[in-house]
Amino acid sequence: MSKVRLAIVRQKYRPDGGAERFISRALEALEDGSLELNIITRSWQGEPKPDWHLHICNPKKWGRISRERGFAQAARACWQREEFDIVQSHERIAGCDIFRAGDGVHRVWLEQRARIVSPLQRMLAGLSAYHRYVMAAEEEMFRSPSLKKIICNSVMVKNDIIRCFQVPEEKFAVIYNAIDCQRFEPATPAERQKSRAQLNLPAEAKVFIYVGSGFERKGLHASITALAATDAHLIVVGQDKQQSRYVSLARSLGCETRVHFVGVQHNVIPYYHAADGLMLPTLYDPFPNVILEAMACGLPVITSFTCGGAEFIVEGEQGFVCDALDVAALTAAAQAIPLRTVDARMGDAARQRVLPCSPQRLADQLHALYQHVLQQP
Template sequence: MSAIRLAIVRQKYNPHGGAERFVSRALDALAQQRALEVTLLARAWRQGAQGWRCETVDPPYLGRLARDAGFAYAARRRFAGFDLVQSHERIPGAAIFRAGDGVHATWLAQWAKSGGLAGRLRPRLSPYHRYLCRAEAEMFAHPALRTVICNSAMVRDDIATRFGVPQHKLALIYNGIDTSVFHPDLAAQRTGWRSDHAIPQQAPLLAYVGSGFARKGVAVALAAIAAHPGVYLALAGADKHALRYRREAERLGVAERVRFLGALADVKPLYGAADALILPTLYDPFPNVCIEALACGLPLFTSPQCGAAEWLHPGTNGWVADALDVAGHQANLGAWLAHRDDWPALRAAARATAEPYTLERMADELAALYRQILQ
């Protein structure tokens, strides 16, 4: 059987984006499958190809609606040259859609909960959000769609309920990571990293990793540690409103215990220095940072709106509270702090949770899915 000509579609590259990190890892892993000939269709990609190639699809645009619609039109014209097309964008006509960004309509509903009247009106008034919701609905109803790859049961069940996609079209394939790189041995960097950032060696340290502070719950994380003197928080990520959150840390009286690190090219030293990861996100299908942190032996504090919550057993490898439930997150931190003697067991359970989800496993599951579709 000749190699399967597979196109992966992702419009843009963000070096700090979780979806882009997934695509980069998936491309490299899939390229090792001899039965696949992998091509990325993108406006631009800043990482070098390793056994796969990149075709540039970069039509001119003015504004984000024209950007997305123009890319969708131009990319769709390339689909005929491949045996299979796996889109990571909401483009009707691809055989496979990977719902790594979740359901846009669900994200807007979650956003409205924290945005007041403006949050409720935003989707109705924004041509861009109306376009995305329309493209999303058209894509799920398109006759060419064979399979939707979901990275969490949360997203799978949401798509089935909201769009009526039958179960046989919904494949649950969790993200994979290099578990030899994201490993509890990173704790060897703990002493040096903490010293460099003026964090006491024995102080409980929470890591936060992610851009988009409003969506991922930085305000709640700051309020959560305010109830627990002595707990430090290190925030890695970019946000154009970062100054607002610095001021919020000052208002809460926790500024001396918070480190705003900005976007980091390498988050592994932070994982090695931290004791847990906090991500009280409003909506996240299944963030890579959660798998990375678990693989490094960090228990998670997150929300039920995060796909990673389905891997957690409260008190064993993490805790869950609603994204907007400050008191709930404070209580969860209190439970964690009250059982410090159990932290080694928590770390071991976190590592065991992520250990099976290797890049090789993900690539094998994807390749098996492609063969099944073509047969």
Template sequence: MRLAIVRQKYNPAGGAERFVSRALTALSATGSVEVSLIARRWETLEGIRALKADPFYLGNVWRDWGFALAARRLWERAGFDLVQSHERIPGCHVYRAGDGVHRHWLALRRRTLTAAGRWALALNPYHAYVQWAERRMFLHPNLKRVICNSRMVQTELEQYFGLPAHKSVVIYNGVDTVRFHPSLRALHRQAQRQALRVPEEAALLVYVGSGFERKGVARALQALVAAPQAWLVVVGHDKHAGRYQGLAESLGVAGRVRFAGAQKDVRPFYGMADAFILPTLYDPFPNVCVEALACGLPVFTTVQCGAAELIRDDENGWICDALDVTKLGTQVARWSQSRADWPRLAEAARATAEPLTLEAMAEALLDCYRTLL
């Protein structure tokens, strides 16, 4: 089977990119698929043929539109059996909806904006282009299947585009359950806490991700106000990171917060933590949640996050509405004061992630491709 996977560029901190790299490696390892990658730039992946689509552009509309045209020309010329796109490109055979539904994201984004902000959002040409490309792709006759990374996204596709149930399948993100393991605690907890000046006995939350505004760093900081025993380490890059450091100061929690910046290897930070927090406004299914679960960390997240489908309150984590900071603070405070429950929570978190291996993900993808062919 000759399969092409399309993704525009590689960002080491990006969850979607990490999924594609994992999927490419896992599929190639099966020996039954010849995998090629169409991208502007990517990391080197052994055994993967890379096709470069990097036309000149100015601005984000031209960037996405130009890449879509160049990628489609490449796959049509090569004659692949299947083309799986991770970008909104009309004409692909399989689309992995890892970025969710843009129309739904905009609807949620409007909840947080002033009237002026909502007008600016409506007039932004990039959002208009993405919605146009999204609709054309979902209604294109070439589209055979949409791979959803959560039932949440599957429901959104039915709601906004009337996509028939037989055209979509839910395949959760896989995780390397050997590399992401509760044993990281013994390896990294003491040294990493000393390096960041976090007390050994502190109830420590870790956040991992870029895009602080959407993924709720401000809400995580606000939750600390109600939980004076809790500390927070923020791992990730954001051009407005200084703004969040200022917010921590104004809330009076800066002494219990550490901003670690972007990291190539996030495992030591999972190892130093007691729980994971991602109060995101919208996230189809973030890799970081399943990585944290695999490391034995209970997860605080929101009903607007696809990974909430794996979370059971007070069993392996907690969920609340993205904008309900009061409830989030109450949940964090209760957790930080209930240390006797931590071993039970850690065991349940790990058990949740154990079936979600990379091998299981690759086999589910292969089953999908075999069905289509």
């Protein structure tokens, strides 16, 4: 039987990115010899597997629109020339067979961002040629007759696409990201103690962790403001060009000694092990992997209605969900989450919720999806 030639399109392939982890986990689990794996990308970081075929499409670029348009044209030319059996794009490019909506809907993100920026910034976003280009590319792709299936990593994103583009229900496949629950495990008392000692955190303090770069979108301002009203500590894992603004915010609220900026970490597990819960009131996020990681580590989650991860949380059971900007609700949620050493039931329920999200389940769902697409005319 001949191999199915699958092409994955991702403009910048970074091994630590959320979309890339989805791809690599899926492809590793799918390596049963039935697929020939092709990656169409502008640039690749890290070592590809020996049997992955790389197609570098790196046309010249002069700005953001030229970057997006140039890659879209080069990638489409590549897959048309190669005549792959299935083209799965993680970029907004019309003509693919499958699109994975890992970044959600651009229009919805702009709607949410408009809630926190100045009137001038809102006006500039409305006039931005780049935002108009992205929204037009998105619309063209969702309305393309070539598009057979849309992979969403949350029901929230599926509903956003239906609302904005009237795509029929049968085109969707909701496939949640995978998590390795053997690697991400709750801390033993000794691991918790060690992590806290290394971070100079008090043994008896309540500690929350925030994980994510791009502090504006992922709700760090609201997190710091909410925790300022408690005596809890916050570990901030990630980076942002505006970090000094958040350091100043913590200082102005009198909680700078309880907010710990630790930068980007290649291994976040010791930081989860030091915490009692995850705080991520993101303005708009399809389904961040950090929610799965934290829940697998036995941490209850506080997140927002505009985060796909909210689908895994029953109020008061695995954590709490509120509006991204509702500081009073975030504070109340932080106060309601107990120390893990005192009461681990909420954290244990969080872990139980993500146990089914195994790489093998993801692979089985993708395999079934590819078979379905291949059978379509």
